[in-house]
Amino acid sequence: ATPDLSAAGPEGRAARTALALREATAAGDWALLDHPMLALEVAGSPAYLEPDAVVVHPDGRWTVVEIKSFPMIDASADASKVGAAARQAAVYVLALERVAAVTEGAEVGQRVLLVCPKDFSNLPTASVVDVRKQRAVTRRQLTRLTRIEDIAAGLPEGTTFDPACPSEELDAAVAAVPPAYAPECLAACELAFHCRAKSRAEGAVETLGRSVRGELGGLTTVAGVLAAAAGKEGDPADPTVAALRRAA
Template identity: 80%
Template sequence: MNASLGSGPEPTPPHAQGQHLGERAVPVRQRLAELRGPTVAPHPLDARALAALAANPGCERRALLDGAGVNKAVLAQALGSPAPFGQSQFAFMRGNAFEARVKSDGGTELLRLLGVEDPAGALTPDVSAAGPEGRTARTALALREATAAKAWTLLDHPMLALEVAGTPVYLEPDAVVVHPDGHWTVVEIKSFPMLDGSADPAKVGAAARQAAVYVLALERVAAQVAGAEVGHRVLLVCPKDFSNLPTGSAVDVRKQLSVTRRQLGRMRRVEELAAALPPGTTFDPACGPEELTEAVSAVDAAYAPECLAACELAFHCREQARDAGAVESLGRSVRGELGGLTTVEAVLDAAQGRAGDPSDPTVAALRRAAGLRAEVLGPAGRS
């Protein structure tokens, strides 16, 4: 992992960083293009997927597929294990409509939520450019100019770059606001309601993890701008009660930021994972199910029931875990309690005294549990 995600040397300037990543990534991109298939365009990563990836850094399967730009939903369909995953079209349209409402009139309502007395006087620079690299460079320039100008500035859909497992990922937050004192605030706009000043904790948590990815990427830029500081309290904007009126809440993402930085730092580089695959491996959805199953099985996965809410390949990985009798299919907490017992069969053998060291605390606990079960259920409990 690049040292810029943890402690180490000073980050590379944004313009030089883009050049460095581009030059070094050429052979890697060619190899990843081969994995996707000769006619398959790369599927871009976003902050939502990156947050899910950081939540399960031990899953080399997801790291490789996401890094290679493989569309996991299409791959799951080709494998015969489609997952009803993702946002509905209705929710997508509702979210876009609410975001347009928040940003109307030059972002007047949004800036008022941040306490700006004269929203009409705020700067709204254009950050559009050709391609993600161009937009990233234009965003870095706009942030530098806004900080030097010491004026309220609203950047609508800026583009940020973050190196993940050796490959660049381009991220697009809803907005970033630059304060006159050089403070930068990430704005996350969601369409779920905020009732009586509070929202669904699960949805707020997901939004905080997503915003933490933006903060991490924004810190790479701020390190090169004199007087700039990225705030660890992001502005979450949601509809107020049952109306379409926007209301805001400051969410502290320091915990999520720390976890994301640490987890991303643990990931193996994508080129290492790709180099370990058998020659000719491809995830091209045009291939048959058997060939795709073999290709996917060549990369280790770290399945857990939580994957069902965060990964398009979860159904396929769950089936593989169950077929192998892996205890991971029962949950991470169960897996952690069982120590070196990695299969359900091994657990049952240890519990019934057919295998295992009696001095092992895990084996001893399983046998005590089996004895209590047999005592409560009688003869039926011994089967």
């Protein structure tokens, strides 16, 4: 069966999807949900997600289906693209688990079906991808996110990101939010150049990469790192400072 999932607005579509999942699970038959809508709480606010498809198995298992345009050549695809697809599918798994928790007999599969073009042709081929690890990482990251209300509380009164506002007002609003830039942002976010310029101006070590940031411990600015290496600043008992001095 392919239930009709149309409804008004994302909230309505998410409710319709949850109902269709419950009905299909109770029916104990195969069902394909084409572009369902799922809701997930991110930083205290609902985010709406639309997987390509979800399959309901007769035994109550739900499987996420992700359709991608990169090719699968001789049954294998670009590992970084498969990794990105697995991270995306893991978020859908988490969102589905919220519905499964209140649906009798339902269980969300931790293996997703990745559908890609076969060897540059326009024929589809599919591969099963285990997303247990990505699911665990994403779940941990979601629980550690700062709540949106807390971020908003630190902004000047009346700050708005309404695209209809004059550009100076929007500039000021964006400038009021501290960046958390890392080089990975360049491939994923339209604000990357803005955040990179701001982070570089602040001398933030994150601009050099998250792994560098992790290794530098409490040293958060490039100037601080150089001063510690030159022996002008920093606690010599700090192992990072000691390592920098040895290397300098």
